Amino acid sequence: MTAPSLEVEGLAFAYPDGHQALFGVDLVVQRGERVAVLGPNGAGKTTLVLHLNGVLSGGRGSVQVAGLPVVKENLREVRRRVGIVFQDPDDQLFMPTVGEDVAFGPANLGLRGDELQARVDRALDLVGMREFADRAPGHLSGGQRRRVAVATVLAMEPEVLVLDEPSSNLDPTARRELAEILLALDTTIVMVTHDLPYALQLCPRSVVLDGGVIVADGSTRDLLCDEQLMSAHRLELPYGFDPVSAGRSTR
């Protein structure tokens, strides 16, 4: 049996200023699963994400990525295995051109020459942005930038793809295009989002994080239909959206 993609156990963390963000999070994500992490602002979602690749650490509990513990000695490999796509693509795309940016991660892993180029081409193909390799990130649209940000992470061939608010600032078309790209990947996906319909469309399973603990874990549709749970954790469906029928009749 292969180890789960992600195994978070009893994770607790307080920031240096004393603010405690996580109070013992347990979460197991199997290989190939797509899981949405839902929760109100300040629930600890981003703190959890930053633990997955060891950017934050030092609290109690443990994180394992495909069986590998997230500890200092393993950070290099952990960061290859966990690819985080941050919320603002301008933060993620810091190199002068799209191609160089996608190459940044694999080059840090030691790839060079043709092998590196092949990685970059493949990642850009996955998000349909190959012909933009020579462009500057600043000259792309929001949706294109988001797709390139996904490619920068895919180029590292991660075990888990972690997306922080992937649909924010996207127009409906770009949002749908990104969904199609993500659905076509066979990577394990953990997606932090406020966009509940998006969670329903992309992730069969969801967990609700509030007050630094996981308060619910189940099928996304069941969670979204549980009105009591939803209102208790400041989760609200957009006007007119019915999670019971959404996505069923139109197929």
Next chain:
Amino acid sequence: MGVGHGSGLHLPGTSLLHRLPPECKLLAVFAFVLLVVATPREQFWAFGVFALVLVAVARVGRVPLGLLARRLVIEVPFVLFAVLLPFVARGERVDVLGLSLSESGLLAAFNILAKATLGATATILLATTTDVRGLLRGLERLRLPRSFVAILSFMVRYADVVAGEMQRMRIARASRGYDPKHLLQARALAASAGALFLRAYERGERVYLAMVSRGWSGAMPVLDERRATGREWVTALVLPAAAALVSASAWVAQS
């Protein structure tokens, strides 16, 4: 290279000058400027020859002379001081068009003007025929510390982002009726500058997180390892070689 990613100064092209590796051009321009500065100012003819050399370089790079002249305007604020020199300097006076001017001041003004103009022209030629990325690569291959190059490249990447934020703040101020008429109202501007600095600082932290998350460990990876050939170096060094000849002749004439 595709369109749409040039900087404001780069004029895309395929001339010999465009194709030369950036590190050769950087070094050639730097050496040229040093040689111009080292030439004795009394030898007026030498500066004419330097100018002719640059015109020839511009022809090779197919850079229109009009464009070059327009870009030279950037030099104006820096040489304003030189124009004042003939009026304020001491020493023997000469009469020009009824004005009594200092002879040493005139010479100093000519010195500054001529050398600044030649240096600026050479630099503009470099910027016109090399894109920003190329310049950064060139600096890197000339062994400028990688962190410096990385800082420069971040500056290039984020200048537009920060300018965009600044623009949005300006619009937000204007939308709320901010229309400063006297100095006391500048407070909001100062607050905006502070906010802008904080935002840039926070972005820096987020970019750092994104870099660390993709396996960055202190050194930027070298992505392009092509080295300039001996022939390319020789081609580029024609410029400083010509300048060295002129400068040397000027010194001989001087003594």
